[in-house]
Amino acid sequence: MVPVLLILCIFFLAEVMPDEASSRPSVSLPGCPDKCGNVSIPYPFGIGKECAATSLNSYFIVTCNDTFHPQQPTVGDQEAVVEVTDISLEHGEMRVLSPISHICFASSNTTFNKFGGGYNLQSTPFLPSPSRNRFMVIGCNTLGLIGGYQGAASQYTAGCYSYCEGINTTSDGAPCAGMGCCEAAIPANLTAFGVMFEMNQSKVWGFNPCFYAMVAEVGWYSFRKQDLVGNLGFIDSRAKRGAPIIADWAIRNSSCPEEGKEPPSGYACASANSYCTNNGPGYLCQCSKGYEGNPYIPNGCQDIDECLLRTQDSKYEELYPCRKGVCHNTPGSYFCKCKMGTRSDGTNFGCQSLHASTGLVIGLSVSAIVLMALACLYIMQLQRKRYMMEKEEYFRQNGGLKLYDEMRARKVHTIHILTEKEIKKATDNYSEDRVLGCGGHGMVYRGTLDDHKEVAIKKSKVINDDCREEFVNEIIILSQINHRNIVRLLGCCLDVDVPMLVYEFVSNGTLSRFLHGADRTSPIPLDLRLKIATQSAEALAYLHSSISCTILHGDVKSANILLDDQHNAKIADFGASAQKSMDENEFIMFVQGTLGYLDPESFISHQLTEKSDVYSFGVVLLELITRKRAMFEDRFNEKKSLAHTFLLMFRRNKHQLMLDIEIIDEAVMAVLEKLAQLAVHCLCPSGDDRPTMKEVAERLQMLRRLHMDAINDCEDNY
Numbered sequence: 001m002v003p004v005l006l007i008l009c010i011f012f013l014a015e016v017m018p019d020e021a022s023s024r025p026s027v028s029l030p031g032c033p034d035k036c037g038n039v040s041i042p043y044p045f046g047i048g049k050e051c052a053a054t055s056l057n058s059y060f061i062v063t064c065n066d067t068f069h070p071q072q073p074t075v076g077d078q079e080a081v082v083e084v085t086d087i088s089l090e091h092g093e094m095r096v097l098s099p100i101s102h103i104c105f106a107s108s109n110t111t112f113n114k115f116g117g118g119y120n121l122q123s124t125p126f127l128p129s130p131s132r133n134r135f136m137v138i139g140c141n142t143l144g145l146i147g148g149y150q151g152a153a154s155q156y157t158a159g160c161y162s163y164c165e166g167i168n169t170t171s172d173g174a175p176c177a178g179m180g181c182c183e184a185a186i187p188a189n190l191t192a193f194g195v196m197f198e199m200n201q202s203k204v205w206g207f208n209p210c211f212y213a214m215v216a217e218v219g220w221y222s223f224r225k226q227d228l229v230g231n232l233g234f235i236d237s238r239a240k241r242g243a244p245i246i247a248d249w250a251i252r253n254s255s256c257p258e259e260g261k262e263p264p265s266g267y268a269c270a271s272a273n274s275y276c277t278n279n280g281p282g283y284l285c286q287c288s289k290g291y292e293g294n295p296y297i298p299n300g301c302q303d304i305d306e307c308l309l310r311t312q313d314s315k316y317e318e319l320y321p322c323r324k325g326v327c328h329n330t331p332g333s334y335f336c337k338c339k340m341g342t343r344s345d346g347t348n349f350g351c352q353s354l355h356a357s358t359g360l361v362i363g364l365s366v367s368a369i370v371l372m373a374l375a376c377l378y379i380m381q382l383q384r385k386r387y388m389m390e391k392e393e394y395f396r397q398n399g400g401l402k403l404y405d406e407m408r409a410r411k412v413h414t415i416h417i418l419t420e421k422e423i424k425k426a427t428d429n430y431s432e433d434r435v436l437g438c439g440g441h442g443m444v445y446r447g448t449l450d451d452h453k454e455v456a457i458k459k460s461k462v463i464n465d466d467c468r469e470e471f472v473n474e475i476i477i478l479s480q481i482n483h484r485n486i487v488r489l490l491g492c493c494l495d496v497d498v499p500m501l502v503y504e505f506v507s508n509g510t511l512s513r514f515l516h517g518a519d520r521t522s523p524i525p526l527d528l529r530l531k532i533a534t535q536s537a538e539a540l541a542y543l544h545s546s547i548s549c550t551i552l553h554g555d556v557k558s559a560n561i562l563l564d565d566q567h568n569a570k571i572a573d574f575g576a577s578a579q580k581s582m583d584e585n586e587f588i589m590f591v592q593g594t595l596g597y598l599d600p601e602s603f604i605s606h607q608l609t610e611k612s613d614v615y616s617f618g619v620v621l622l623e624l625i626t627r628k629r630a631m632f633e634d635r636f637n638e639k640k641s642l643a644h645t646f647l648l649m650f651r652r653n654k655h656q657l658m659l660d661i662e663i664i665d666e667a668v669m670a671v672l673e674k675l676a677q678l679a680v681h682c683l684c685p686s687g688d689d690r691p692t693m694k695e696v697a698e699r700l701q702m703l704r705r706l707h708m709d710a711i712n713d714c715e716d717n718y
Contacts, residue, residue: 596630618682
């Protein structure tokens with residue numbers, strides 16, 4: 001048994017590289033400084049243009065600030081310069097210090113100091129690491145929001161709510177779980193982001209005049225009650241230079257060459273003993289096993305002399321074993337030559353003595369191997385049995401038995417219960433090529449079932465244990481929804497940790513992409529816009545009043561309205577759905593809507609009602625008639641709220657300037673004016689003053705008829 005375990009140990013040790021060597025190869029270009037202060041600056045980074053890989057990206061240039069002692073390295077342009085405290089070639093990471101967003105109040109309604117941070121990383125090689133950073137908020141009774149873009153077009157908004165009941169709300173060192181401070185995850189590929197605050201100023205505590213928000217390295221911040229006290233006390237005492245952020249860097253806008261093909265022009269892996277690894281949108285270079293140094297410069301990866309390391313430092317004897325033999329270095333590795341009277345122990349890294357009992361040792365070794373094989377088979381059987389029991393337990397916890405009983409009692413035959421094996425087969429084991437979208441609630445995959453039916457499979461991120469009972473009831477209710485303009489729930493998968501839902505597949509993408517996507521130059525006629533608006537309103541009215549139990553959608557936006565091949569609208573994504581209004585505690589956990597669509601009344605009342613869906617639908621109507629996003633950039637590149645801006649223009653009777661020029665026509669101006677009035681009616685500050693979705697649908701049907709009459713009259717006159 002010993003020889004087998006020895007082989008496993010040596011295999012593990014062979015994968016570990018030494019922490020340091022007596023002499024390291026240079027990490028910078030010849031003639032270039034390799035440090036700024038205490039920070040190593042490895043190529044492709046460099047101090048000044050001549051020492052950096054500017055052909056790959058100008059942001060690899062590092063500026064060394066001599067006014068500090070020790071010197072401080074920085075990267076960035078005039079708009080955003082950040083201090084660098086560490087650069088890792090091996091992991092493709094950089095630690096920088098970023099300013100902290102904050103807002104301070106002299107009284108409950110007077111602002112005296114405000115700073116909002118954010119970055120546009122579109123043209124840089126840097127992206128905030130989603131696993132190494134968190135979005136954090138410090139303060140009392142404030143909602144911190146982070147908004148930005150994932151890639152070129154996908155919008156992202158997240159946040160958390162921090163509240164207090166006095167200075168002794170929580171204790172020093174407590175986790176940031178909502179009292180005094182809170183935190184939220186950030187997504188991958190966040191190319192641009194900014195921070196904003198929403199707070200209930202009527203509840204501002206006198207001892208807490210300042211609120212802070214930041215993206216910071218996991219584990220850096222530890223809560224202290226003193227951070228809530230005084231003006232900018234947290235920044236002055238603990239974060240004068242900013243909060244540390246771990247930024248992933250790579251050679252962006254390119255990927256590793258295909259195996260067997262010549263590397264493209266500008267390929268960054270310059271060392272002969274290096275290899276390429278894809279890293280998100282881009283790639284990194286690594287030294288091959290047995291080599292160390294900088295793979296981005298010619299001959300940068302140098303052979304590790306394992307034998308020399310053994311003689312210089314005893315700690316490497318275990319890392320590079322050579323028992324009872326003589327160590328010989330080879331390019332990228334080494335071998336252990338056995339002395340006379342010894343032979344290899346079968347590992348190439350050790351020798352053993354020859355003696356008369358060799359046959360007995362071999363026999364014992366074979367027996368040990370047989371016993372180990374039998375033990376492995378037994379363990380595999382136990383693991384398989386445990387796996388099946390785990391699947392059954394998940395099915396029971398997720399309400400599978402109750403779902404079967406409810407289906408029999410209510411005679412529901414439209415729900416198909418799939419196994420995880422069937423889901424993996426349908427999605428090619430959750431292949432990235434099958435991803436339709438990624439939102440705050442989870443991933444959505446395109447799948448193909450055994451009957452060749454195309455479906456959309458929603459894999460949620462998490463479900464509260466207290467909600468599993470309601471989850472089965474929601475499946476039963478959603479399965480009974482039968483409306484041509486609502487995406488149909490077809491089935492579910494319950495033998496997994498987090499249940500998955502299976503919906504019908506809608507082929508033509510979202511209304512958001514149709515209005516604002518890359519093909520924005522294609523005209524969209526007014527009759528098609530009215531058709532989409534009417535069908536969407538009818539579907540929401542059906543959810544509110546046409547079935548036995550009222551369902552609030554809770555996340556109405558153009559990204560959750562799908563279009564089929566005939567451009568028929570279908571309401572989708574019930575991840576934020578609720579069958580009741582929410583109390584204050586539930587609402588704090590419910591902040592998941594997209595910025596620009598949220599009902600302002602819900603922030604005050606902490607209640608979600610049918611009128612919240614009406615407000616969000618009013619924003620969708622504005623998108624249809626203006627072809628602007630809910631949060632759009634004006635001609636000065638400033639972020640504006642579509643709803644707020646349109647209401648201001650409407651009160652000044654200048655709202656026609658915001659209408660999409662494609663649909664402006666003298667023959668249909670009466671229709672457009674009534675459509676604008678309907679959108680403004682939906683956006684009333686008070687929910688009681690807004691129409692119901694049924695009334696909205698009826699008025700849209702009337703406007704469609706009015707539009708058709710106007711077009712027909714125009715054709716007759718012609």
